Amino acid sequence: MECVFSNNKLFINGYVMVKNKVRENRYNWECEKRVHRKNAETTENCSARATTDCVNGVHTLCGTPTDHNHAPEAHRATVIDFRTNIKKRAHSTSDKPSQILQEVISNIPLSIQPYLPRPEAVRKIIKRKRRKCLPAEPTNLEEINIPISLRNTFAGELFLLHNLSA
Numbered sequence: 001m002e003c004v005f006s007n008n009k010l011f012i013n014g015y016v017m018v019k020n021k022v023r024e025n026r027y028n029w030e031c032e033k034r035v036h037r038k039n040a041e042t043t044e045n046c047s048a049r050a051t052t053d054c055v056n057g058v059h060t061l062c063g064t065p066t067d068h069n070h071a072p073e074a075h076r077a078t079v080i081d082f083r084t085n086i087k088k089r090a091h092s093t094s095d096k097p098s099q100i101l102q103e104v105i106s107n108i109p110l111s112i113q114p115y116l117p118r119p120e121a122v123r124k125i126i127k128r129k130r131r132k133c134l135p136a137e138p139t140n141l142e143e144i145n146i147p148i149s150l151r152n153t154f155a156g157e158l159f160l161l162h163n164l165s166a
């Protein structure tokens with residue numbers, strides 16, 4: 001049984017399990033399609049669970065996971081990885097969205113590419129990720145506090161003469 005752990009998710013035979021409870025080394029997982037809201041109006045509520053023991057970051061299944069009420073989707077793990085890699089690059093590089101997409105997509109098998117988010121959606125993921133990483137825009141002068149590292153010139157001279165909080 002193929003069982004891979006990545007990004008707080010567990011991938012078992014084309015199913016994606018999300019972390020539920022953790023007690024010491026014992027992890028309890030439930031299907032990503034599990035719906036917690038009561039009386040939720042959805043037919044996609046799967047109550048499948050799995051338990052793993054984690055030793056040095058390696059998860060081993062305990063017993064057999066309960067059955068899902070839907071078919072496995074072999075491409076799901078790759079699609080999730082794709083989104084994670086897009087976000088990582090959005091955060092760690094200043095590449096254009098089209099460059100990021102091109103680089104990340106080059107590692108995805110052709111057979112899975114139809115399941116990926118469309119380029120327009122990928123651009124939105126990148127935009128959202130980058131916006132989250134910026135400091136909040138100040139709404140008044142008192143909120144402006146310029147970090148020490150930005151107050152000096154490259155030669156180390158004080159460049160900022162006025163700072164309200166100084």
Ligand SMILES: [Zn+2]
Pocket residue numbers: 015031032033046047048067068069070
């Ligand atoms: Zn399920």
